[in-house]
Amino acid sequence: MSAKEYNEDHRIVYYESDDTGHLTIAMLINLLVLVSDDQSNQLGMDTAFVNSLGVGWVVTQYHLQVTRRPKTGEVVTLKTKATAYNRYFAYREYWLLDAQGDTLAYAEGIWVTMSYATRKIATIPEELMTPYESEKTGKLPRLPRPERLDTTATVRTQPYTVRYFDIDNNGHVNNAHYFDWLLDTLPADFLRHHEPTDIRIRFENEVQYGHQVVSEVVQHDLTTQHQIKLGATIAALATVTWRKA
Amino acid sequence: MSAKEYNEDHRIVYYESDDTGHLTIAMLINLLVLVSDDQSNQLGMDTAFVNSLGVGWVVTQYHLQVTRRPKTGEVVTLKTKATAYNRYFAYREYWLLDAQGDTLAYAEGIWVTMSYATRKIATIPEELMTPYESEKTGKLPRLPRPERLDTTATVRTQPYTVRYFDIDNNGHVNNAHYFDWLLDTLPADFLRHHEPTDIRIRFENEVQYGHQVVSEVVQHDLTTQHQIKLGATIAALATVTWRKA
Numbered sequence: 001m002s003a004k005e006y007n008e009d010h011r012i013v014y015y016e017s018d019d020t021g022h023l024t025i026a027m028l029i030n031l032l033v034l035v036s037d038d039q040s041n042q043l044g045m046d047t048a049f050v051n052s053l054g055v056g057w058v059v060t061q062y063h064l065q066v067t068r069r070p071k072t073g074e075v076v077t078l079k080t081k082a083t084a085y086n087r088y089f090a091y092r093e094y095w096l097l098d099a100q101g102d103t104l105a106y107a108e109g110i111w112v113t114m115s116y117a118t119r120k121i122a123t124i125p126e127e128l129m130t131p132y133e134s135e136k137t138g139k140l141p142r143l144p145r146p147e148r149l150d151t152t153a154t155v156r157t158q159p160y161t162v163r164y165f166d167i168d169n170n171g172h173v174n175n176a177h178y179f180d181w182l183l184d185t186l187p188a189d190f191l192r193h194h195e196p197t198d199i200r201i202r203f204e205n206e207v208q209y210g211h212q213v214v215s216e217v218v219q220h221d222l223t224t225q226h227q228i229k230l231g232a233t234i235a236a237l238a239t240v241t242w243r244k245a
Numbered sequence: 246m247s248a249k250e251y252n253e254d255h256r257i258v259y260y261e262s263d264d265t266g267h268l269t270i271a272m273l274i275n276l277l278v279l280v281s282d283d284q285s286n287q288l289g290m291d292t293a294f295v296n297s298l299g300v301g302w303v304v305t306q307y308h309l310q311v312t313r314r315p316k317t318g319e320v321v322t323l324k325t326k327a328t329a330y331n332r333y334f335a336y337r338e339y340w341l342l343d344a345q346g347d348t349l350a351y352a353e354g355i356w357v358t359m360s361y362a363t364r365k366i367a368t369i370p371e372e373l374m375t376p377y378e379s380e381k382t383g384k385l386p387r388l389p390r391p392e393r394l395d396t397t398a399t400v401r402t403q404p405y406t407v408r409y410f411d412i413d414n415n416g417h418v419n420n421a422h423y424f425d426w427l428l429d430t431l432p433a434d435f436l437r438h439h440e441p442t443d444i445r446i447r448f449e450n451e452v453q454y455g456h457q458v459v460s461e462v463v464q465h466d467l468t469t470q471h472q473i474k475l476g477a478t479i480a481a482l483a484t485v486t487w488r489k490a
Contacts, residue, residue, distance in 0.1 A: 019414055
């Protein structure tokens with residue numbers, strides 16, 4: 001049995017794009033969450049229902065492969081399915097397609113349910129997965145991990161304070177904002193003339209409103225290694241591979 | 246003769262909302278620009294055409310009156326017209342309507358054309374206004390000005406660095422981001438329990454990528470006075486009136 005697919009169209013608008021006129025990676029992440037939220041709402045699995053089971057969904061890892069970032073004005077199709085899950089982890093796939101049905105980006109995400117009572121990872125409630133016709137399996141695909149930061153190389157760092165408007169309706173920092181912090185440390189000239197092709201990110205520890213985080217980056221040719229630190233704690237670790245634009 | 250109206254529907258999505266689940270003021274500004282851009286494109290007045298005349302549109306002032314901020318998931322109608330103009334200023338009106346056609350927000354904006362050659366305000370080219378059937382008039386409505394900051398009161402300040410992703414496709418800072426800087430200085434608890442009803446903002450000087458600006462705020466009961474400074478220069482001045490939510 002294959003999981004239910006869900007898709008919707010979306011027009012890329014100017015405030016979702018960077019100064020080259022292309023969808024930002026932060027907004028691409030927002031669109032992934034949007035389409036999966038919309039599928040969940042359609043299946044009656046809205047946040048209120050999820051929370052009524054004493055848990056909340058949290059993403060721990062994404063792997064994105066980008067062929068081409070769409071431009072402002074382009075209408076794209078967002079597609080997703082909750083492919084498979086086991087006791088603790090749910091594996092979801094996402095596609096961003098152009099008007100011809102060609103893949104602009106493909107993404108995989110690993111999600112867990114956190115218990116509100118224990119603040120720890122909880123067994124995924126069966127009733128949360130059934131409506132998606134997600135496959136229960138012992139063996140989930142493993143996403144490639146981001147590299148540890150090469151601390152023998154030159155590390156560029158930049159502080160960022162978590163702002164009120166970084167917080168979601170669920171009271172947590174919207175994960176998309178990590179990409180603002182991660183990528184803003186790179187020189188504008190690099191960002192204008194390079195395109196991300198492969199992005200791996202792991203969210204390791206939560207940051208909160210008012211926290212001051214530090215975004216660290218090491219560049220090796222067309223690979224950039226990133227981490228977001230809160231004091232000595234790693235909040236997120238990411239590796240991005242680029243091509244010349 | 247009355248100016249041509251243009252409208253489109255828009256669904257408010259989660260990444261356009263704050264932690265109370267309502268459209269942020271920054272995103273409201275983005276939606277105003279979106280609907281006027283869409284009207285301009287429909288009339289063949291796209292950015293490339295405007296730039297071919299040696300000028301670019303720049304907003305100098307907004308006045309927003311907000312009845313109710315729409316919630317995530319709500320489908321709203323954005324409406325606008327380029328009501329009137331004179332030699333140097335264009336006056337545009339905007340409406341945000343709910344599904345019943347009731348006004349959620351009403352906004353007015355004053356726009357000028359800046360010459361690329363002189364970097365100064367230029368006479369508005371007649372051919373830029375004709376397609377909108379905008380009324381040429383000697384007397385334009387004046388928008389209420391924001392108050393000067395009461396420097397005898399306690400001024401709260403917060404620094405912000407202009408990020409790469411704050412920059413638009415036109416190479417300038419997206420004006421919507423001023424509202425992130427302006428409002429983030431207020432306590433989260435205030436923002437959660439108050440709704441903006443009247444917002445006046447004037448953009449006085451441009452800020453650029455990499456600049457460190459300071460956001461200053463003075464609070465008098467339900468009125469907050471704001472300014473964004475770049476060194477000793479005022480970049481923007483704003484006054485917001487609030488009601489208890």
